[in-house]
Amino acid sequence: MSQAIIIFESEASAIKAKRLLRSGGISAKMTGVTDQRDGCKRGLIISAESLTNAVRTLRDQGIEYTLGKI
């Protein structure tokens, strides 16, 4: 199953997003991400099929994110 990663500036934002997505039935696993430009961040790994729903949920809640590559 292909996966996608959503990246957050703040670990607290990542956990908030993870709990939000899980409450909406989207499984998300947190991981560390080392971005070459900005240093350490947190990412949420989700299935590629969930990405559209996940992004919509995060936008609705005003949580800032970027999409990364796995």
Next chain:
Amino acid sequence: MIYFDNAATTYKKPKEVYKAISDFFRSAQANPGRSSHRLSLNASELVYDAREEICRLLNYSFPEQVVFTYNATYALNIAIKSLIDSPCHVITSDMEHNSVIRVLEGLKLKYGIEYSRFSAKNLSYESLKKLLRSDTRLIVSTMASNVSGLKIDEGILSSFARDHNIKLILDASQAIGHRRIDLSKTPAYAICAPGHKALFGLMGSGFAVFGERERGLSLIEGGSGSNSRSLDMPLLLPEGYEAGTLGVPSIAALSKGVRFVRKYGEQAIERRLDSMTKELYQELKNIPDAEILGYGSGILSFNLKAFAPDRLSYLLDREGICVRGGLHCSPEAHSVYGTEKTGAVRASFSVFNERKEIKSFLDKLNRIRKQA
């Protein structure tokens, strides 16, 4: 032993608090926000759980704006100093702890700020208006005196600050845990609190809940686990104010303490503490040589004419009773009560105290009086 020094720190903790500490060492003994192995992520989740518990307690929707510190003093320093780097005017109360007054005095020396005090006993919207100046930037106030237990109405402060576009910082050290605080009704720039008092966490824990997502001036810089290539602290909270490794075991304990308070109910706790302080007051006022400064918020401070407060505290300790004598780090408040030279003896309760302890306290106090 009878422990009546709960305003300094609570002695007995809910059993869930003790368990949280041992659980932490088994399942989350790693540095949150740094590594991404399972123990580190467990620690991160645990810290976030605590942020959420605090938000539930305060009816607040932004866990990421809960910033953990090492005590209320740290929280107050971070909050106050995040706003001030130039001359301005600050309004504060006449009941402040040194954790506010010394900070303001430091800013007075550094930046030439000025501050005015309102009378906590006579607080009103109008009384604040009389102190307002065109350069007033901040109101910082305790929510209850740690000397007399006098409660200060945060609703008046919040309304005034909002109407005049002034930042409000509340020191909830002697209010949180035994008084309902609703940040949705009384917004503030920051509310600062210790974890180890009426929230039953461990010493070394405290927090500030901020009303804004982005930080102001940073007080302490260092590793945050994020934006590591940047030479500045992250702009977003909580990391923006949380430099260095957090006190995770104490945060784990605090989380369970907060949950205990929510389950018991702050209003139920408040009723219990009010009834105990009132009972002690009713008995003490019948003692002819007793002078009572005030009571409330689980606190009652008094003096016996024949004894200096430090001497009386010492004699009570010999009888197995723990109270605090002296100035309670609040000389300003003691000035209001005319006890600035010697201070007073403070008895302070927690929900774990029992009524029979009050009777025992009075028996022993009377025994000491007869020795004078």
